[in-house]
Amino acid sequence: MKVNDLLNLEVTDIALGGKSLSRQDGRVVFIDRGVPGDRVVARVTRMRRAFAEARLERIEHASPLRVAAPCPHVQRCGGCRFQDLDYTEQLRIKQRQVNDTLQRLGAVAEPPVRAIVPAPETFHYRNKMEFSFHPGAEGAVVLGLHERGTFDRVFALDTCLLPSELTVRLVRLTQGFAAAHRWRAYHPSRHEGVVRFLTVRHLSATGQCAVHLLAARDDVPALDAWARDVAALDPAVRTVSLGINRSRANVALAEEERVLVGDGLLVERLRGLDFEVTMNAFLQTNSRQAEALYGEALAAAGLERGETLLDLYCGTGTLSLLFAGVAGEVVGVESVPEALVAARRNATRNGIANARFVEGEARRVLREWARGERPQRPRPAVVVVDPPRAGLHPRVVARVAELEPRRVVYVSCNPATLARDVKDFGERGYRLDEVAPFDMFPHTPHIECVARLARA
Ligand SMILES: C[S@@+](CC[C@H](N)C(=O)[O-])C[C@H]1O[C@@H](n2cnc3c(N)ncnc32)[C@H](O)[C@@H]1O
Known part of the structure; x- marks a missing residue:
């Protein structure tokens, strides 16, 4: 096999990240398009030792899992590439990707993955x-x-x-x-x-x-x-x-x-609270499914009345303020100043007085608390983390574990970094109890998860 070869391939699966998966002569071939069950002709574009990449040239035999894509731009657009794959199958694939990734990168033999929560709307869901x-x-x-x-x-x-x-x-x-x-x-x-x-x-x-x-x-x-x-x-x-x-x-x-x-x-x-939204601060882009995701995070935390909650990567304070109704105190940490301003205003807007917000990079804030260089180090019963796709720095995992929370609730937008960090938490005495995948973005490869970890 070499670059420019035309291959006859059968698509067997979709890999995490969205590429179609196939095999030829014992080598994995990632194809840019194609749904499981398609027989296709694809041109090799790149060779690596362990795998090859190919571009779909034509579909010889269409998979029975194909559906008619409703958008006229589907062939050109880099957006929702799974429109032509049956939605139930999209969910089945995402569910399996979470399970496989936790096994492969998280070293969890039997991942406790619940059934994926489908999106309430499969179109017109982006805000x-x-x-x-x-x-x-x-x-x-x-x-x-x-x-x-x-x-x-x-x-x-x-x-x-x-x-x-x-x-x-x-x-x-x-x-x-x-x-x-x-x-x-x-x-x-x-x-x-x-x-x-x-x-x-x-x-x-x-x-x-x-x-x-x-x-x-x-x-x-x-x-x-x-x-x-x-x-x-x-x-x-x-x-x-x-x-x-x-x-x-x-x-x-x-x-x-x-x-x-x-x-x-x-x-x-x-979920009954009002949140100010500004252009440069994060807000979940599927509001209805975000409510379900937050509901799961609240349940997974199992916070008892009066306990302290630490919300790392808190954005405009969405999760922090939803927890404030139960918590004694909520502490949010966020690096974008504009989001922090909105978080404080959101607390006032909702009449919440037991939330405080700390501006700074999570790793640095945790380090300064640990070294006594920053006042008011919280003693959280539960820590929530909701990091960007890169996940947590190993020092953040270590510092969170040093706080000895009863539970860690990990809201993740990337199963690969979630799995890596679950492994890290495992080495620091935190066991993965449950993972709830959510489909926030139908027709795209993205998967959100809420994982519950408990101190062993
Ligand atoms: C996925 S968003 C979650 C926000 C919030 N939990 C929500 O649901 O609206 C991640 C947030 O982490 C912030 N962030 C990114 N890197 C950070 C860091 N190193 N330390 C603290 N916050 C960070 C981003 O600005 C963003 O607001």
């Missing part, structure tokens, strides 16, 4: 979407999503089934406005042009919507007229803002913000 501007032919501006597997190609979006219908209408309005006013798209490698990203947040519980344009400069033609048109499209649009990012980094983060309509603020209601 936030980011769209990219890109230069098109003859100076035209393209606004849409990245083509599958690329970072420098964007196709013009007609529709998208993941966010709300209003979100798509806002994109279409902006496409028309950008063409009429000759907006110039920023080029990510030539570093010229003006408009970079359009982010729409449309919250499912409160129905509030924010529209945010990110540009490299603030001289966007007819900007105020665009903001007025956007706000007039639907009463749900509460606020419109412009962010400026002059740097070369191709990320939708603003260095400066200018509110054009409204006050820049949205509120989402989760």
Whole structure:
């Protein structure tokens, strides 16, 4: 087998991360597309000692697990690539991936994995979407999503089934406005042009919507007229803002913000509490499934009245404040200052007085508490961790174990790092009692889990 060879393959599975899995001559071949049961022809694109990678050229025999994908962009879009796989099968695959990953990377012989919780809606579940501007032919501006597997190609979006219908209408309005006013798209490698990203947040519980344009400069033609048109499209649009990012980094983060309509603020209601949402602070993107996930975290913690809870990676304080009703005290730790400001305001907004929030990187805050360099070290009965995809640094696991909580509740968006950290916790006296997988993002490879660990 060598690069450029055409192979006849049968797709047998989907690997964690979303690549299709096949075997040839005893070697694993990862294919960029294809669902289990497909017989395909694929071209080898990369050879490694233990595996090969291939690009699907054509499907010779379609799997019975295939369903018609409802989105017209499915062949090009890098977004929801499993639309053409039956949803029950998607769930079965994700469930098995969690189990296998815990066995393989977590050294758990029989992982206590519960049945995966399906998403309440399989389409229109995202409360936030980011769209990219890109230069098109003859100076035209393209606004849409990245083509599958690329970072420098964007196709013009007609529709998208993941966010709300209003979100798509806002994109279409902006496409028309950008063409009429000759907006110039920023080029990510030539570093010229003006408009970079359009982010729409449309919250499912409160129905509030924010529209945010990110540009490299603030001289966007007819900007105020665009903001007025956007706000007039639907009463749900509460606020419109412009962010400026002059740097070369191709990320939708603003260095400066200018509110054009409204006050820049949205509120989402989760499990009976109100949470302020700002553009640069984290909020789970599937509100309804987030409520179920948080419910599981509350149950897994088994916190008793008056006990202390430590919430590491607390974001805008969502979990901290949901626990505050039972806890004696809740302490949240978060590294993004804007999220911390929102967390404190969220406590006030919900009349919660027993939550305090500490700004800082989790590892550093834990180290300073351990060394007595920072006051008010908590003595938590339960620690909740909800880290980004990279999971926990080994020193964070060690410091959490030193606090000797009765339980650790691990909310994870990456089964591989969860499994690695479960192994680490195991070596520090914490046993994995239960894992509850949640499907937050149907048609994508992502899996969320709530894991309960108990001190042995
Ligand atoms: C997955 S989010 C969880 C937020 C919150 N639990 C929620 O459900 O809304 C992870 C959070 O960790 C924060 N974060 C990332 N790295 C961090 C670090 N090293 N120390 C503390 N917080 C961090 C991010 O800013 C983000 O708010």
